[in-house]
Amino acid sequence: MAFQSAKRELRKQMRDTLGRLSATSINQQSSVATTKFLSLTEYQNAKSIAVYLSMPTGELSTTSIVKDALRCGKDVYIPYIHTVDKTSVMDMLALESMTEFESLQADKWGIPSLQLTQIPGRRNCFAGTGLDLIVMPGMAFDQGFRRLGHGKGYYDHFLTRYSKWSKKMPFLVALSLQEQLLAQDIPVAEHDWLIDAIVVGDGRYLVR
Incomplete structure (x- = not known):
């Protein structure tokens, strides 16, 4: 199917592009993007947020966002993949806490994750009032607010x-790293x- 092969080819190109990025560039961009994100009204007004926990390379770090959200008393939810x-x-x-996050x-993939033994009794976002952000x-990502995921469909199915x-x-x-925002x-x-x-x-903010 042409559509699927186009996605596969784009993922391959992006893996090559992201693989060449230096840790310095990613750290700098993470700092700028985090500052912008924390200033958003939608974030500041959110009582509950879900946030991906970042891989060691190839994407913007969310660590400072998690820390800020917990410090501000927001309910923070993180992905848990199971069968x-x-x-x-x-x-x-x-x-539940910064201590838990750090542990x-x-x-x-190098992503900080909850273990099976940590799941029983843990709150699910569907059990409460839901998520604000x-x-x-x-x-x-592109200018039309389309997103290329990693191919597993987790977020689309969740939404x-x-x-x-x-x-x-x-x-x-x-x-989005600058290199992830495509013209095509x-x-x-x-x-x-x-x-x-x-x-x-780079500090830009695009809204649909």
């Missing part, structure tokens, strides 16, 4: 589930969700 009926599913589960073990990861659970959707903010259109399917805003590593 339901032989299908891999992502839920957003509560992060998370890295998964096979989601910080979205991605491999690439579809969420839309059936609540009529009010969270504000979707992508964090990203190929998307009907089930691919558009994002509401993009914070770029």
Whole structure:
């Protein structure tokens, strides 16, 4: 299918591009993007947020966002991927404290993650009042607010589930390195969700 092969090719190009970025550049861009993100009214007014925990390389760091949200007393939820009926599913589960955040073990991609033993009794975002804002990861974004994920469909499936659970959707903010914001259109399917805003590593803020 031409559509799928176009996505695969774009992911390959992005992996090459992101693989060449220096840690210095990513750290600088993370600092600029975080400052911009923390100034957003949507973030400041949010009582509950979900935020991806960043990989060691190739994407903007969310560590300072997690710290600020916990310090401000917001409910913070992080991705937890598990298997339901032989299908891999992502839920957003509560992060209880900074101490817990700092003690998370890295998964096979180097992403800090909750362990199976930490799950029983933990709050799920679907068990409460829901989410006000989601910080979205991605491999690439475009000016039409399309997003290229890593190919697993976790976020699109999660958002579809969420839309059936609540009529009010969270504000979707992508964090993008300058190199991830493309001039070309990203190929998307009907089930691919558009994002509401993009914070770029050079301080730009694009809103739909």
